[in-house]
Amino acid sequence: LHDFGTLGTIQGVESEGDLPIKNWTLGSWEEGAYKISGQMLAETIQTGHHACHACTIRCGKEAKVTVGPYKGAIGHAPEYETGAAFGSLILNDNLEIIAACNDLCNRYGMDTIEAGSTIAMAIEAYENGLLTKRDTEGIELKWGIKEELLEILKKMANNKVGIGRLLAQGVKRAADEIGGIAPEFAIQSKGQAFAMHDPRAYTTMVADYATCNRGGCHLECLGYFSEGGAYSAKCVDFTKPSEPHGYENKGEYAVRLMNFMTVFNSLGLCKFIMLGQITPEMASQWINAATGWNLTGKDVELAGDRLFNIKRMYNNRLGLSRKDDVLPQRMLLHDRQTGAAAGSLPYYSRIMKDLYDYRKWNAEGIITEEKKKELGLDTL
Structure with a gap:
């Protein structure tokens, strides 16, 4: 760099x-x-x-x-x-x-x-x-x-x-x-051009581009960064089997990354420090040093979950739902023909089901009352 x-x-x-x-x-x-x-x-x-x-x-x-x-x-x-x-x-x-x-x-x-x-x-x-x-x-x-x-x-x-x-x-x-x-x-996605990373190469980006609150943004997840080997998924407590072109567990993988990146965004942190294998626990120590609070890594994870879902609730209120959590057909039906990702087409429906289940959103992409209570957002 x-x-x-x-x-x-x-x-x-x-x-x-x-x-x-x-x-x-x-x-x-x-x-x-x-x-x-x-x-x-x-x-x-x-x-x-x-x-x-x-x-x-x-x-x-x-x-x-x-x-x-x-x-x-x-x-x-x-x-x-x-x-x-x-x-x-x-x-x-x-x-x-x-x-x-x-x-x-x-x-x-x-x-x-x-x-x-x-x-x-x-x-x-x-x-x-x-x-x-x-x-x-x-x-x-x-x-x-x-x-x-x-x-x-x-x-x-x-x-x-x-x-x-x-x-x-x-x-x-x-x-x-x-x-x-x-x-x-x-x-x-949602009116915003995709960033320059292909969801056919790293399929966590399917979940990112489809559900990112501001459209085709790569920085709300950094799935390509993690699946490409620059940042270990273990840093966000994701240890399940996952393969860059596959679909298994990709929803949870993406959610854990998105929640942590939402905290990074709110703190104004540079994403490149992720190369240092930053964890939520490490971030909590920085916040505590600056504020005198006593947060834990789990508190940071919860904050990211709350932040992401508050934005989702706002989008739901504006009419955005499952119908908007879509990808261009080119990403789903046409492979790259040559190169390292040739032949790879993401299993969109499985990835999205995994994400919706893990997020505790209903089939229409609306946050369930159970999830709102879990996050302390049920009064909003």
């Missing part, structure tokens, strides 16, 4: 079958992953390191923008998620273009995952005749586009007319407006 940042993981992620490629339709992109890697960044346009306050790791990188309207500027270098969203997802192997896209999104206040995912959906819609050059204002949307990405991002930021207005809505709403089979190309 110090030398190459999160983008330095992209070759390893590709080798594990976890990297989304060509809008989640392919399984391998070895040469392309090398060309846009953190290692390549360090050899070319990287100019320095960036750190959160008092952090000695300095996983953030700075890079020189070499193309586009801000050519010559020094900005934050792309992280892994951005490298994948503007790289492998679109089959763009030009690191300098990716860095320029990242810089534009930072200046415009745009999310790189959503932006890249929306463009990837639009390319597939164009390829299938659902968008024309008239719709795209003369831009030929095709796999591997480079400079065109900068033009599209500027139009999205302007968000007034044409292709810019359409895509600025995000992947779900834009696909819905395009119509036809375009929603099949929108890889999202």
